[in-house]
Amino acid sequence: MISTGNDIVSLNAIDVARTKQHRFYSKIISASEKLLYDSPEFGIIPFENFVWLLWSIKESAYKFLQRTRYDLVFNPIKFEIDQLNIPAGFKTVGFNAEGINGCGFVNGPVLKGTISTGANQFYSRSLIYKEAIMTVLGCCENFNNTYWGIKKIATSDYDIQSAAVRTLLIEQLQKVLPFNELTISKSEWGIPVLLSSENDTRIPVSLSHHDHFIAYSFQLPD
Amino acid sequence: MTRQEILTELKKVIAPYTTNKEMLAHINEDTDLIRDLKINSANLVDIMIDTEATYKIEIDYDSADKMMNVGTCIDVISEKLK
Numbered sequence: 494m495i496s497t498g499n500d501i502v503s504l505n506a507i508d509v510a511r512t513k514q515h516r517f518y519s520k521i522i523s524a525s526e527k528l529l530y531d532s533p534e535f536g537i538i539p540f541e542n543f544v545w546l547l548w549s550i551k552e553s554a555y556k557f558l559q560r561t562r563y564d565l566v567f568n569p570i571k572f573e574i575d576q577l578n579i580p581a582g583f584k585t586v587g588f589n590a591e592g593i594n595g596c597g598f599v600n601g602p603v604l605k606g607t608i609s610t611g612a613n614q615f616y617s618r619s620l621i622y623k624e625a626i627m628t629v630l631g632c633c634e635n636f637n638n639t640y641w642g643i644k645k646i647a648t649s650d651y652d653i654q655s656a657a658v659r660t661l662l663i664e665q666l667q668k669v670l671p672f673n674e675l676t677i678s679k680s681e682w683g684i685p686v687l688l689s690s691e692n693d694t695r696i697p698v699s700l701s702h703h704d705h706f707i708a709y710s711f712q713l714p715d
Numbered sequence: 716m717t718r719q720e721i722l723t724e725l726k727k728v729i730a731p732y733t734t735n736k737e738m739l740a741h742i743n744e745d746t747d748l749i750r751d752l753k754i755n756s757a758n759l760v761d762i763m764i765d766t767e768a769t770y771k772i773e774i775d776y777d778s779a780d781k782m783m784n785v786g787t788c789i790d791v792i793s794e795k796l797k
Contacts, residue, residue, distance in 0.1 A: 548757070571776065
Protein backbone atom coordinates (compact mmCIF):
# COMPACT_ATOMS: atom_id res chain seq x y z
CA MET A 494 0.00 0.00 0.00
CA ILE A 495 1.24 3.49 -0.84
CA SER A 496 1.12 5.16 2.52
CA THR A 497 3.09 7.09 5.10
CA GLY A 498 3.06 7.67 8.82
CA ASN A 499 3.97 10.98 10.38
CA ASP A 500 4.44 12.44 13.84
CA ILE A 501 5.51 15.75 15.31
CA VAL A 502 6.70 16.47 18.85
CA SER A 503 6.88 20.00 20.21
CA LEU A 504 10.00 20.16 22.37
CA ASN A 505 8.56 23.10 24.28
CA ALA A 506 5.77 20.85 25.55
CA ILE A 507 7.84 17.93 26.82
CA ASP A 508 8.72 17.44 30.48
CA VAL A 509 12.52 17.35 30.32
CA ALA A 510 13.08 16.20 33.92
CA ARG A 511 10.52 13.41 33.61
CA THR A 512 11.84 12.27 30.22
CA LYS A 513 15.29 11.74 31.79
CA GLN A 514 13.86 9.43 34.45
CA HIS A 515 14.53 5.74 33.76
CA ARG A 516 10.98 4.73 34.63
CA PHE A 517 9.74 7.10 31.92
CA TYR A 518 12.18 6.60 29.05
CA SER A 519 12.32 2.83 29.60
CA LYS A 520 8.70 2.71 28.41
CA ILE A 521 9.77 4.32 25.12
CA ILE A 522 13.29 3.11 24.31
CA SER A 523 14.90 -0.30 24.80
CA ALA A 524 18.27 -1.02 26.38
CA SER A 525 19.84 -1.51 22.94
CA GLU A 526 18.40 1.80 21.75
CA LYS A 527 19.87 3.48 24.84
CA LEU A 528 23.26 2.05 23.76
CA LEU A 529 22.76 3.72 20.38
CA TYR A 530 22.56 7.06 22.18
CA ASP A 531 25.85 6.33 23.92
CA SER A 532 27.66 6.25 20.55
CA PRO A 533 29.73 9.44 19.99
CA GLU A 534 27.78 10.83 17.02
CA PHE A 535 24.60 11.25 19.09
CA GLY A 536 26.38 13.20 21.83
CA ILE A 537 25.31 16.50 20.26
CA ILE A 538 21.61 15.71 20.82
CA PRO A 539 20.30 16.14 24.38
CA PHE A 540 19.08 12.81 25.76
CA GLU A 541 15.51 14.03 26.20
CA ASN A 542 15.40 15.01 22.51
CA PHE A 543 16.79 11.59 21.56
CA VAL A 544 13.99 9.91 23.51
CA TRP A 545 11.34 11.99 21.72
CA LEU A 546 13.05 11.47 18.36
CA LEU A 547 12.64 7.73 18.82
CA TRP A 548 9.08 8.28 20.01
CA SER A 549 8.27 10.19 16.81
CA ILE A 550 9.75 7.42 14.64
CA LYS A 551 7.86 4.73 16.55
CA GLU A 552 4.57 6.60 16.55
CA SER A 553 4.93 7.18 12.79
CA ALA A 554 5.32 3.42 12.34
CA TYR A 555 2.30 2.82 14.55
CA LYS A 556 0.21 5.23 12.46
CA PHE A 557 1.32 3.47 9.28
CA LEU A 558 0.33 0.06 10.66
CA GLN A 559 -2.94 1.32 12.13
CA ARG A 560 -4.40 1.58 8.63
CA THR A 561 -4.61 -2.18 8.41
CA ARG A 562 -4.54 -3.16 12.08
CA TYR A 563 -7.37 -1.14 13.52
CA ASP A 564 -7.16 -2.49 17.04
CA LEU A 565 -3.42 -1.91 17.40
CA VAL A 566 -2.44 -0.11 20.61
CA PHE A 567 0.64 2.11 20.51
CA ASN A 568 3.28 0.54 22.70
CA PRO A 569 6.60 2.19 21.74
CA ILE A 570 8.80 -0.45 23.32
CA LYS A 571 7.47 -3.01 20.81
CA PHE A 572 8.97 -1.02 17.92
CA GLU A 573 12.74 -1.38 17.55
CA ILE A 574 15.00 1.15 15.88
CA ASP A 575 17.47 -1.04 13.96
CA GLN A 576 19.54 1.78 12.48
CA LEU A 577 19.63 5.53 12.90
CA ASN A 578 22.13 7.61 10.96
CA ILE A 579 22.88 11.17 11.88
CA PRO A 580 24.61 13.22 9.17
CA ALA A 581 28.20 14.30 9.74
CA GLY A 582 28.42 17.78 11.20
CA PHE A 583 24.75 17.73 12.21
CA LYS A 584 23.65 20.89 13.97
CA THR A 585 20.20 21.65 15.35
CA VAL A 586 18.74 24.87 13.98
CA GLY A 587 15.73 26.95 14.96
CA PHE A 588 12.36 26.62 13.22
CA ASN A 589 12.55 30.14 11.86
CA ALA A 590 9.78 29.93 9.28
CA GLU A 591 6.04 29.90 9.90
CA GLY A 592 5.81 26.81 7.74
CA ILE A 593 7.94 24.45 5.66
CA ASN A 594 6.73 22.10 2.91
CA GLY A 595 8.82 19.57 1.02
CA CYS A 596 8.86 16.61 -1.32
CA GLY A 597 11.45 13.98 -0.53
CA PHE A 598 14.34 14.74 1.76
CA VAL A 599 17.12 15.84 -0.53
CA ASN A 600 18.00 19.09 1.21
CA GLY A 601 19.01 19.78 4.76
CA PRO A 602 20.25 17.59 7.61
CA VAL A 603 18.01 14.54 7.81
CA LEU A 604 18.27 11.58 10.16
CA LYS A 605 17.67 8.31 8.33
CA GLY A 606 16.43 5.28 10.20
CA THR A 607 15.18 1.75 9.81
CA ILE A 608 12.67 0.38 12.27
CA SER A 609 10.95 -2.94 12.74
CA THR A 610 8.11 -4.50 14.64
CA GLY A 611 7.41 -8.19 14.16
CA ALA A 612 7.88 -8.97 10.47
CA ASN A 613 7.32 -5.35 9.38
CA GLN A 614 10.22 -3.12 8.43
CA PHE A 615 10.02 0.61 7.75
CA TYR A 616 12.25 3.49 6.73
CA SER A 617 12.17 6.87 8.44
CA ARG A 618 13.31 10.41 7.81
CA SER A 619 13.43 12.82 10.75
CA LEU A 620 14.03 16.55 11.03
CA ILE A 621 15.15 18.02 14.34
CA TYR A 622 14.71 21.69 15.12
CA LYS A 623 15.33 23.40 18.45
CA GLU A 624 11.56 23.61 18.92
CA ALA A 625 10.24 20.39 17.35
CA ILE A 626 11.00 16.95 15.93
CA MET A 627 9.13 15.63 12.89
CA THR A 628 9.32 12.17 11.34
CA VAL A 629 7.92 10.79 8.10
CA LEU A 630 7.99 7.04 7.64
CA GLY A 631 7.26 4.65 4.77
CA CYS A 632 7.72 1.04 3.79
CA CYS A 633 10.32 1.73 1.08
CA GLU A 634 13.57 3.63 1.12
CA ASN A 635 12.56 5.96 -1.71
CA PHE A 636 10.95 9.16 -0.45
CA ASN A 637 11.00 10.94 -3.83
CA ASN A 638 7.19 11.08 -4.06
CA THR A 639 6.59 11.67 -0.38
CA TYR A 640 5.20 15.10 0.42
CA TRP A 641 5.37 16.59 3.91
CA GLY A 642 4.91 19.86 5.73
CA ILE A 643 5.28 21.47 9.15
CA LYS A 644 3.64 24.64 10.38
CA LYS A 645 3.71 26.59 13.62
CA ILE A 646 0.32 27.96 14.62
CA ALA A 647 -0.77 30.46 17.24
CA THR A 648 -2.91 28.14 19.34
CA SER A 649 -2.45 24.78 20.98
CA ASP A 650 -6.22 24.13 21.15
CA TYR A 651 -6.86 20.53 20.00
CA ASP A 652 -9.83 21.24 17.72
CA ILE A 653 -8.24 24.30 16.10
CA GLN A 654 -5.03 22.34 15.49
CA SER A 655 -7.01 19.52 13.94
CA ALA A 656 -8.79 21.93 11.56
CA ALA A 657 -5.55 23.82 10.76
CA VAL A 658 -3.62 20.71 9.76
CA ARG A 659 -6.43 19.67 7.39
CA THR A 660 -6.46 23.13 5.80
CA LEU A 661 -2.67 23.05 5.40
CA LEU A 662 -2.78 19.61 3.79
CA ILE A 663 -5.57 20.53 1.36
CA GLU A 664 -3.64 23.65 0.31
CA GLN A 665 -0.59 21.55 -0.52
CA LEU A 666 -2.55 18.74 -2.19
CA GLN A 667 -4.23 21.21 -4.53
CA LYS A 668 -0.79 22.23 -5.77
CA VAL A 669 0.10 18.69 -6.86
CA LEU A 670 -3.24 17.02 -7.68
CA PRO A 671 -5.43 18.04 -10.63
CA PHE A 672 -8.68 17.73 -8.66
CA ASN A 673 -10.93 20.27 -7.04
CA GLU A 674 -13.15 19.83 -4.02
CA LEU A 675 -10.67 17.80 -2.03
CA THR A 676 -11.75 16.76 1.42
CA ILE A 677 -10.11 14.87 4.26
CA SER A 678 -12.35 12.18 5.61
CA LYS A 679 -11.93 9.62 8.34
CA SER A 680 -12.58 5.94 7.92
CA GLU A 681 -14.83 4.05 10.30
CA TRP A 682 -11.69 3.46 12.38
CA GLY A 683 -10.67 7.10 12.47
CA ILE A 684 -7.90 6.82 9.86
CA PRO A 685 -7.64 9.91 7.58
CA VAL A 686 -7.94 9.58 3.79
CA LEU A 687 -8.17 12.12 1.01
CA LEU A 688 -11.36 12.13 -1.05
CA SER A 689 -12.12 14.00 -4.27
CA SER A 690 -15.53 14.58 -5.79
CA GLU A 691 -13.97 14.05 -9.24
CA ASN A 692 -11.97 10.92 -8.62
CA ASP A 693 -12.59 7.78 -6.61
CA THR A 694 -8.96 7.44 -5.56
CA ARG A 695 -8.56 7.34 -1.81
CA ILE A 696 -5.11 8.62 -0.91
CA PRO A 697 -3.96 7.82 2.63
CA VAL A 698 -2.75 10.91 4.43
CA SER A 699 -1.07 11.20 7.81
CA LEU A 700 -1.75 14.12 10.13
CA SER A 701 -0.19 15.09 13.44
CA HIS A 702 -0.28 17.96 15.88
CA HIS A 703 1.32 18.72 19.21
CA ASP A 704 1.34 21.96 21.17
CA HIS A 705 1.82 24.76 18.59
CA PHE A 706 2.99 22.52 15.74
CA ILE A 707 1.05 20.72 13.02
CA ALA A 708 2.41 18.38 10.32
CA TYR A 709 1.25 16.17 7.46
CA SER A 710 2.62 13.62 5.00
CA PHE A 711 1.33 11.70 2.00
CA GLN A 712 2.81 9.72 -0.86
CA LEU A 713 1.75 9.79 -4.49
CA PRO A 714 2.27 6.93 -6.98
CA ASP A 715 5.33 7.10 -9.28
CA MET B 716 -10.86 -1.69 45.29
CA THR B 717 -14.07 -1.88 43.27
CA ARG B 718 -14.09 -0.94 39.59
CA GLN B 719 -15.97 2.24 40.50
CA GLU B 720 -13.32 3.21 43.07
CA ILE B 721 -10.57 2.61 40.50
CA LEU B 722 -12.49 4.68 37.95
CA THR B 723 -12.79 7.58 40.41
CA GLU B 724 -9.03 7.60 41.04
CA LEU B 725 -8.20 7.06 37.36
CA LYS B 726 -10.26 10.11 36.48
CA LYS B 727 -7.94 12.22 38.68
CA VAL B 728 -4.87 10.70 36.99
CA ILE B 729 -6.20 11.50 33.53
CA ALA B 730 -7.51 15.01 34.34
CA PRO B 731 -4.24 16.99 33.82
CA TYR B 732 -3.83 15.54 30.32
CA THR B 733 -7.24 16.22 28.79
CA THR B 734 -8.78 19.50 27.74
CA ASN B 735 -12.13 17.83 27.12
CA LYS B 736 -13.47 18.43 30.62
CA GLU B 737 -17.06 17.71 29.60
CA MET B 738 -16.18 14.23 28.38
CA LEU B 739 -14.06 13.73 31.51
CA ALA B 740 -17.06 14.60 33.67
CA HIS B 741 -19.05 11.83 31.94
CA ILE B 742 -16.21 9.31 31.77
CA ASN B 743 -17.23 5.65 31.69
CA GLU B 744 -15.62 2.32 30.85
CA ASP B 745 -16.15 2.81 27.10
CA THR B 746 -14.38 6.20 27.01
CA ASP B 747 -11.41 6.10 24.61
CA LEU B 748 -8.36 7.99 25.89
CA ILE B 749 -7.34 9.44 22.52
CA ARG B 750 -10.53 9.68 20.47
CA ASP B 751 -12.91 10.78 23.24
CA LEU B 752 -10.72 12.57 25.76
CA LYS B 753 -8.48 14.07 23.02
CA ILE B 754 -5.38 13.14 24.97
CA ASN B 755 -2.24 13.62 22.90
CA SER B 756 -0.48 10.30 22.47
CA ALA B 757 2.69 11.91 23.85
CA ASN B 758 0.92 12.05 27.24
CA LEU B 759 0.00 8.35 27.32
CA VAL B 760 3.31 7.45 28.95
CA ASP B 761 2.66 10.18 31.56
CA ILE B 762 -0.68 8.54 32.35
CA MET B 763 0.97 5.15 32.63
CA ILE B 764 3.67 6.47 34.98
CA ASP B 765 1.11 8.33 37.11
CA THR B 766 -1.10 5.24 37.22
CA GLU B 767 1.83 3.16 38.46
CA ALA B 768 2.54 5.72 41.19
CA THR B 769 -1.11 6.10 42.24
CA TYR B 770 -1.79 2.37 42.59
CA LYS B 771 1.80 1.35 43.47
CA ILE B 772 1.85 -1.17 40.63
CA GLU B 773 4.11 -1.83 37.65
CA ILE B 774 2.57 -1.88 34.20
CA ASP B 775 4.60 -4.26 32.04
CA TYR B 776 4.83 -4.03 28.26
CA ASP B 777 2.19 -6.68 27.58
CA SER B 778 -0.29 -5.05 29.97
CA ALA B 779 0.28 -1.68 28.30
CA ASP B 780 -0.98 -3.23 25.05
CA LYS B 781 -4.39 -3.73 26.63
CA MET B 782 -4.93 -0.15 27.79
CA MET B 783 -7.12 1.09 24.95
CA ASN B 784 -9.95 2.68 26.88
CA VAL B 785 -10.96 3.38 30.47
CA GLY B 786 -12.46 -0.10 30.89
CA THR B 787 -9.32 -1.92 29.78
CA CYS B 788 -7.20 0.40 31.96
CA ILE B 789 -9.36 -0.66 34.94
CA ASP B 790 -8.91 -4.33 33.89
CA VAL B 791 -5.12 -3.96 34.01
CA ILE B 792 -5.13 -2.05 37.32
CA SER B 793 -7.53 -4.58 38.93
CA GLU B 794 -5.33 -7.47 37.82
CA LYS B 795 -2.17 -5.82 39.18
CA LEU B 796 -3.83 -5.04 42.53
CA LYS B 797 -4.67 -8.70 43.17
